[in-house]
C-alpha cells in the first residue's frame with residue numbers, strides 16, 4: 001500500500017494521525033468525461049468521444065468502487081465496446097499489481113505494465129496522489145479519462161446509447177433530485193462508512209462511523225419496506241451504488257471492519273433486495289467472492305497481521321427473494 005509523490009512510488013499506509021484517527025478518503029484527480037460526441041462533460045477536458053474499442057477499464061474485482069463500473073458495463077451491454085483488466089487482489093508494498101489470480105501471470109495488455117501506478121505516471125509523469133481503481137483509460141490519447149467511479153457510471157449510462165441501442169436509464173431526469181439525496185447519505189454513512197469504521201485508528205472515530213452506518217442501514221431497511229427500490233419504484237444508480245457495499249458486508253465488513261451490530265442477513269428487506277439485485281441479468285458474473293475476501297483479509301496487514309482469509313460465511317445470493325411478489329409496480333402490494 002502506498003502512493004505516488006511527484007511520480008515516485010512511496011510505500012506507506014493511510015495517514016490517520018493528522019485527523020484524530022479518522023480515515024479521510026482522498027478526492028479522485030482525473031475528472032474528464034467520455035461523451036457521445038466528444039464534447040466536454042460537466043468537468044475536465046473535451047475530446048473523449050464514445051467509440052468502440054477506444055477505452056480500457058482497469059478494475060479490481062475486490063473493490064466496491066470499481067465494481068460499480070463493471071456492473072454498468074454489463075447492464076449497458078458495453079462488453080464489446082470497453083475492454084477490461086482486473087488487477088491481482090493482493091495490494092501490498094507495490095500497490096495494485098497486474099498479475100492474474102491465483103496463477104500470477106502478467107496480465108496488462110496495453111503496455112505490459114507490472115504495477116497500476118505505471119498507468120498513472122504514463123498519464124501524468126509527475127502525478128502525486130493515491131493510485132486507485134477504477135481507471136478509465138483512453139487508448140487513443142494515452143491518458144486517464146477518469147478515476148472516479150461515480151462519474152464513470154454516469155458516462156456508461158448514456159454515452160454509448162447511440163452505438164449500442166441500449167437505452168436503459170439508471171439516472172432518469174425526473175428522479176435525479178431523489179437519487180442525489182439518497183446517494184449522499186449512502187455514500188457517507190454506508191459506502192465510505194464501512195471504510196471509516198474499518199480504517200479508524202481511534203475508538204471514537206470507529207464508534208462514530210459505526211453508529212452512523214447502522215442508523216443508515218435501519219433507514220434503508222425502512223425505505224425498502226414501503227418501496228421496491230431506494231429512489232422509488234424504478235431501479236436506479238442509487239441501488240447499484242449501494243449494492244456493491246451490501247454484497248461485501250457479511251463476508252468482509254462485518255468481521256474485518258468490525259461493523260458487527262448485526263449481519264445484513266438479519267435485515268429482512270435489505271437481504272431480499274440484495275438477492276433481487278444480485279439476480280438481475282449480468283450482475284452475478286461481476287461478483288467474485290474469492291477476489292473480495294482475499295483482497296481485504298490478505299492485504300490489510302495492519303488490521304489482519306496473519307493475512308489468513310476466513311473460510312466462511314456461507315452465503316446464498318441465488319436463494320429466492322420476495323420483492324416481485326411484495327411490490328406490484330414498485331409500491332407495497
Ligand SMILES: N[C@@H](CCC(=O)N[C@@H](CS)C(=O)NCC(=O)O)C(=O)O
Nearest residue numbers: 063064065130131132133147148149
Ligand atoms: N473515489 C474513488 C475511490 C476508489 C478507491 O478508493 N479504490 C480503492 C480500492 S477499493 C483503491 O484503489 N485504493 C488504493 C489506495 O487507496 O491506495 C472512486 O469511487 O472511484
